[in-house]
Amino acid sequence: MRKLEERIFKVLMIISSLVIMSVLLYILWIIIRKGLPSLTWDMVSKVPSGGFYLGKEGGILNAIVGSLYLIFGSVLISTLISLPVALYINFLISKKSRFSSIVRFSFDILFGIPSIVYGAFGFMVMIYLGIQASLLGGIIAVSLLIIPIMVRSIDEVAVYVPKDLIEAPLSLGATKFETLKVVVRQILPGITTAILLAVGRGIGDAATVLFTAGYTDSINLSPAQPAATLPLAIFFQLSSPIEEVQNRAYAAALILTIIILVISFSTRYFGNKLSKSKV
Numbered sequence: 001m002r003k004l005e006e007r008i009f010k011v012l013m014i015i016s017s018l019v020i021m022s023v024l025l026y027i028l029w030i031i032i033r034k035g036l037p038s039l040t041w042d043m044v045s046k047v048p049s050g051g052f053y054l055g056k057e058g059g060i061l062n063a064i065v066g067s068l069y070l071i072f073g074s075v076l077i078s079t080l081i082s083l084p085v086a087l088y089i090n091f092l093i094s095k096k097s098r099f100s101s102i103v104r105f106s107f108d109i110l111f112g113i114p115s116i117v118y119g120a121f122g123f124m125v126m127i128y129l130g131i132q133a134s135l136l137g138g139i140i141a142v143s144l145l146i147i148p149i150m151v152r153s154i155d156e157v158a159v160y161v162p163k164d165l166i167e168a169p170l171s172l173g174a175t176k177f178e179t180l181k182v183v184v185r186q187i188l189p190g191i192t193t194a195i196l197l198a199v200g201r202g203i204g205d206a207a208t209v210l211f212t213a214g215y216t217d218s219i220n221l222s223p224a225q226p227a228a229t230l231p232l233a234i235f236f237q238l239s240s241p242i243e244e245v246q247n248r249a250y251a252a253a254l255i256l257t258i259i260i261l262v263i264s265f266s267t268r269y270f271g272n273k274l275s276k277s278k279v
Contacts, residue, residue, distance in 0.1 A: 031257060035250030043251055048217040055242045060252050062219050066227035067259070069135060070213065071203040074142040078198055081143075082150035083191065087180055090158040091166060104155065110148035116207035118145045123211035136223035138213025145208050146198040153197055157190025158183070196264050203260060206231035230256045 046059035089100040122141035131137060161183060169179040184191070202208075206229070214226030215236075230252055237249035 028257070031250055031253050034247055035252070035254035038244070038247040038251040039254060040251075043248065044255065047219060052217075053236055053240055053245055055240075055244045060228075060230070060233050060248075060255070062217060063228040063230045063233035063252070064255065064259070065219050066135065066213070067203055067230045067256070069221070070138050070142060070209065070227065070229060071199055071263075073135075073139040074146060074202050075195060075198055077139065077143040078147045078150050079191075079195065082147050082154060082194070083184075085151050086154035086158050087183070090155065090161070091180060091183060092176070095159060104152070107148045107151045107155075111152060114207070115145055115205050116210075118142075119208040119211050122208070126212065132224075133212060133214030133226050134222075134224050135213060135220065135227035138209040138227060138229070139223070141208045141212040142202045142205065145205065146202045149201055150194045150198050153194035154187065154191055157187045157193075161186055192267055195267050199263050199267070200260055203263075204231055204256065206235055230259075 040059075042057065043059040044064065045061060046057075047062045048060070049056060049058035052058035085103070089095070089103050093100060118141055122137060122144065126133070126137050165186060166179060166183065169182055170176075174182075209229050209232065213229060215228050215232050216226045217228070220227055234249045234252045234256070237245050237252060240246060240249075
């Protein structure tokens, strides 16, 4: 009976894995089939010209640059906030304390809040402070979106760090800060995974930046000016009734997918390099 149950669950796991892989491959196939023919050098090297969303010439360089600035700024802010929080509730106070449980529960709730709510909240704050839609507003809104993801992801890894790894450096006279450096090196693969999850969620989200980052056809490097993003560029092009413009949207989606893959592989590569190096 036990062997039968084991076989049934094994078959179900294999089927589930195949279904997930099939869906992923199908999505990639649709994006490549429809987007690759429209992916030209002009798409990645030029900003939209007049009538770009009506089928005329131009590209989405403004959205590519805006998305990269947005995600790097958001991940930097989120890491600076999430890592200390995760370390504090795991190593500076008891992992099972009431305060740690409240913090984890709070971030679980924040994790489940829809991204449009973060966008609306950021928009309300910007109106109250008299701030216009800008790159900085988008960075802050996306940071709020991905901080719960990073905190809980790092926390899930940090919770399994052996107690001996913390007590050994302290017994040798190391300070708490020096001990935390050892711990961070130990959980670096988990931090890398948290960053990858944050990048995937943040760079592909349109609802958060719709009201906070705004949109512009030019490349603005100033944090106080609106910035274009790839999700909104895709949305605007898919909304067009012109087939050529819709195909450009798939090309933009392909570019976004490539950017996510490049950032993911690069982060994982350097994360593995650092985790293998000496403390």
